[in-house]
Amino acid sequence: AFYNGEIKSSDSGDIPVQDYLRVTNEFIVPHSSGKHARFNRSSYMVGALARFNNSYAQLTAAARAVAEKLGLSAPCHNPYMNTVAQIVEVVQCIAEAVELIDRLLDAGIKKESPNLETTRYGQGIAATEVPRGILFHDYTYNAQGAIESANCIIPTGQNLANIDDDMKKLVPEIIEESKTDITHKLEMLVRAYDPCISCSVHMVDVTFIE
Structure with missing residues (x-):
C-alpha cells in the first residue's frame, strides 16, 4: 500500500507509523550537511527496490512478468536495479489505477460538499x-x-547512509580504473537511488588523493 498500512522492514517486519523515529534515527556526519538515518544496521534503503523486495507477493501478474523480463527477482540488493523496480511499479500502478476508476464508475460519482468542521488540534x-x-x-x-x-x-535523506555504504564497497572494486570512469560510476550509483534533482547534481564531489 502506498497510502496506508505500517512501516515494513525486511529485518524487523511491521512497525507502527507512530514509531517512525525508532526507525529513522537521524544523525549527523562530518562530510555532509544532510542528516543520515539508520535502523538495525549502519544504513537502510527506501524506494522502489525496497518495496519490490517487501511486497513482491502483492504484484499483479503483469508486473511480475515485466520484472522477470528485465531480470529483476526478489530479493534484490543491487541498487542499480532500483530504476528497473520503478518500471515494474509503473505497470503495477497503471493496473491499480484502472481498477480504482472502474470501481468509482460502478459506484457512481456524487457531489460532495467540502469539510467545514472547525479547526482541530x-x-x-x-x-x-x-x-x-x-x-x-x-x-x-x-x-x-x-x-x-x-x-x-524525506526518502533521499533516509538513503544517504546507504549510498555512503555502497560507495565504500564500490570504490575498492574500481580503484584501478581511470579517474573519469571512477567519477562516472559513483555518479551512476547516486542517481540509481533517484535523489531529488539538486541532490543528484551536487551530491558527488570526487577528490583524488595521490
Whole structure:
C-alpha cells in the first residue's frame, strides 16, 4: 500500500507509523550537511527496490512478468536495479489505477460538499510511499490552529547512509580504473537511488588523493 498500512522492514517486519523515529534515527556526519538515518544496521534503503523486495507477493501478474523480463527477482540488493523496480511499479500502478476508476464508475460519482468542521488540534503522524521511498510527516497543532512543531523525514535523506555504504564497497572494486570512469560510476550509483534533482547534481564531489 502506498497510502496506508505500517512501516515494513525486511529485518524487523511491521512497525507502527507512530514509531517512525525508532526507525529513522537521524544523525549527523562530518562530510555532509544532510542528516543520515539508520535502523538495525549502519544504513537502510527506501524506494522502489525496497518495496519490490517487501511486497513482491502483492504484484499483479503483469508486473511480475515485466520484472522477470528485465531480470529483476526478489530479493534484490543491487541498487542499480532500483530504476528497473520503478518500471515494474509503473505497470503495477497503471493496473491499480484502472481498477480504482472502474470501481468509482460502478459506484457512481456524487457531489460532495467540502469539510467545514472547525479547526482541530493535536498531533498527526502519517507516512506515504512516494517514488523515492517512504515519506514521514509529523505535525502538532495548538487550539488556535497554529503549528507548534513539525518534522518531515524525506526518502533521499533516509538513503544517504546507504549510498555512503555502497560507495565504500564500490570504490575498492574500481580503484584501478581511470579517474573519469571512477567519477562516472559513483555518479551512476547516486542517481540509481533517484535523489531529488539538486541532490543528484551536487551530491558527488570526487577528490583524488595521490
